[in-house]
Amino acid sequence: MAPNASSNLPVAITNVRLAHPDPARSNDLWRIECSGGRVSSVQCLVGQDPQPVRADSDIDADGGLLLPSLCHSHIHLDKCFILDRCELVHGNFAEALQVTNKAKAAFDRDDLYRRGYKLIRDSLECGVTSMRAHVEIDTAVEFLCLEVGQQLSKEFRDICEVQLTAFAQEPLFDSAESTEPGRNYILLAQAVEKDIQVVGSAPYVEPTMEQAKANIKLVLELAQKHGCHVDFHLDYNLDPASEPLIFEVISSAKKLSWSRESIITIGHATRLQLFTPAEWRDLVAAIGDLPITFVGLPQSDIYMLGRQQADSPLGAPRGTLRIPHLANEYGVEMAMAVNNAQNAFTPQGSVDPLSLCALGVALFQSATPGDLRTLVQAVTLTSKRAIGQRERDVHRDLCIARDDPADFVILHDTPNLQSAALNPGYDRTTIRAGVVVARRHTSRWVADTIQV
Known part of the structure; x- marks a missing residue:
């Protein structure tokens, strides 16, 4: 049987970057709130420091890029x-x-x-x-x-x-x-x-x-x-x-x-x-x-x-x-x-x-x-x-806007559109109609260098 969609609604995706058409905004961090399967709010966070999540249902993108699915x-x-x-x-x-x-x-x-x-x-x-x-x-x-x-x-x-x-x-x-x-x-x-x-x-x-x-x-x-x-x-x-x-x-x-x-x-x-x-x-x-x-x-x-x-x-x-x-x-x-x-x-x-x-x-x-x-x-x-x-049901642009469908992919460890096109990251979160439906996450380990 197909997997069930997550029961946790992403009330917000925070600390996310957008594919903004203005290059000067490419490093801005944003908070995207969703309601009823649509984007209800797009807020630019103050400063460039990551913000703490506000609820258990929030998704912390940790600087990753948000794109239409x-x-x-x-x-x-x-x-x-x-x-x-x-x-x-x-x-x-x-x-x-x-x-x-x-x-x-x-x-x-x-x-x-x-x-x-x-x-x-x-x-x-x-x-x-x-x-x-x-x-x-x-x-x-x-x-x-x-x-x-x-x-x-x-x-x-x-x-x-x-x-x-x-x-x-x-x-x-x-x-x-x-x-x-x-x-x-x-x-x-x-x-x-x-x-x-x-x-x-x-x-x-x-x-x-x-x-x-x-x-x-x-x-x-x-x-x-x-x-x-x-x-x-x-x-x-x-x-x-x-x-x-x-x-x-x-x-x-x-x-x-x-x-x-x-x-x-x-x-x-x-x-x-x-x-x-x-x-x-x-x-x-x-x-x-x-x-x-x-x-x-x-x-x-x-x-x-x-x-x-x-x-x-x-x-x-x-x-x-x-x-x-x-x-x-x-x-x-x-x-x-x-x-x-x-x-x-x-x-x-x-x-x-x-x-x-x-x-x-x-x-x-x-x-x-x-x-x-x-x-x-x-x-x-x-x-x-x-x-x-x-x-x-189709986003108006790659840059997420209010009233867009809440269908996204978060590209973790992918900070901008250039990286998404040239070398997209493996770690991703897939969201459909405001619901997390898939996650792909890697575990990393590198041996310490031994000094002789």
């Missing part, structure tokens, strides 16, 4: 922690699909529950209080992954929002000759009727380009019929000869007179990295008022792509959405997410969204204060908006 805007709940079952020879995408399908054949409820529980628990300890979790629907597993995902979502609902996506990783068309969708589509359509908030697919796995475009239309129509959000794994290549399918999403959504209440989220989208500045401006104009958001998945994208050119002098070309650059140049807000944890698609990395910020600094060559802020926003505020969370 983290969010997985794209993670696979059913395919996590299966790398030991996947024998990798080439490490490419086709092999990852093959060995994962073989592993899926052995999935059962206990196995799915155990691994899914670990993913959610480990994420909570990192500071995650909401996630979009993909569960696969196909002829191999039918509704098994969905049913276990729903069980976990229900058990963790008081401490972590687990928003499930009924996801078709496999083709909706049985063969290149098929003119009508097959059994996988029928199962997906049935799954969306099971109280699901999001429906998704990977159009690039279809046998033909025309079927990939049909996949997009089918999923959009299905989502519109049931009032769901949409999540496409899309344009996952670095091939300049391939047609970007993002424009098919845009045109199909416009033909359906798409509602702004249903977010269309695009994951990967590495093909867009080949766009010229003029093509990016055209894309932004084409999207217009459509509620389309993007999620970069750097751990998977950098590991998986470009292998066909591995013998080039600089090695395989790499590509993932350039989060700070695209925000700075085109005003496009993009989220960033873990995607997979220890499987054939992403063998490396942790479930900590903040670890992506440090990776992003190197990938995007971005370490300015503004870019670091954008990277941290990508795994907090922007990720929450990318999964369609209500405006009231």
Whole structure:
């Protein structure tokens, strides 16, 4: 069973630092009071000396940084922690699909529950209080992954929002000759009727380009019929000869007179990295008022792509959405997410969204204060908006303000936003709706130096 939330309400978090936009305020200590799941008071403490706690229910942050809680805007709940079952020879995408399908054949409820529980628990300890979790629907597993995902979502609902996506990783068309969708589509359509908030697919796995475009239309129509959000794994290549399918999403959504209440989220989208500045401006104009958001998945994208050119002098070309650059140049807000944890698609990395910020600094060559802020926003505020969370449930800024949701992560031994992006501390306290729901604490010991 999922752990119960702490019965001790954090009436206040004291001696905490905030991600204040004014650098001169970065060393100020603050007291944050919470009531009814919201921030009721934000007080700057007099002087820079830590203040004593006022009640047993107070949390002493001891100079640590307070951030809005983290969010997985794209993670696979059913395919996590299966790398030991996947024998990798080439490490490419086709092999990852093959060995994962073989592993899926052995999935059962206990196995799915155990691994899914670990993913959610480990994420909570990192500071995650909401996630979009993909569960696969196909002829191999039918509704098994969905049913276990729903069980976990229900058990963790008081401490972590687990928003499930009924996801078709496999083709909706049985063969290149098929003119009508097959059994996988029928199962997906049935799954969306099971109280699901999001429906998704990977159009690039279809046998033909025309079927990939049909996949997009089918999923959009299905989502519109049931009032769901949409999540496409899309344009996952670095091939300049391939047609970007993002424009098919845009045109199909416009033909359906798409509602702004249903977010269309695009994951990967590495093909867009080949766009010229003029093509990016055209894309932004084409999207217009459509509620389309993007999620970069750097751990998977950098590991998986470009292998066909591995013998080039600089090695395989790499590509993932350039989060700070695209925000700075085109005003496009993009989220960033873990995607997979220890499987054939992403063998490396942790479930900590903040670890992506440090990776992003190197990938995007971005370490300015503004870019670091954008990277941290990508795994907090922007990720929450990318999964369609209500405006009231998303902080207005990284700096906590009155009437914000009382959903936080305290980064102990991490004094400022720069440290949070470049080298976040391990010790953390996770708070949801004003309740402590997870703590992660290390014990330290170093031997004394012996003088001879």
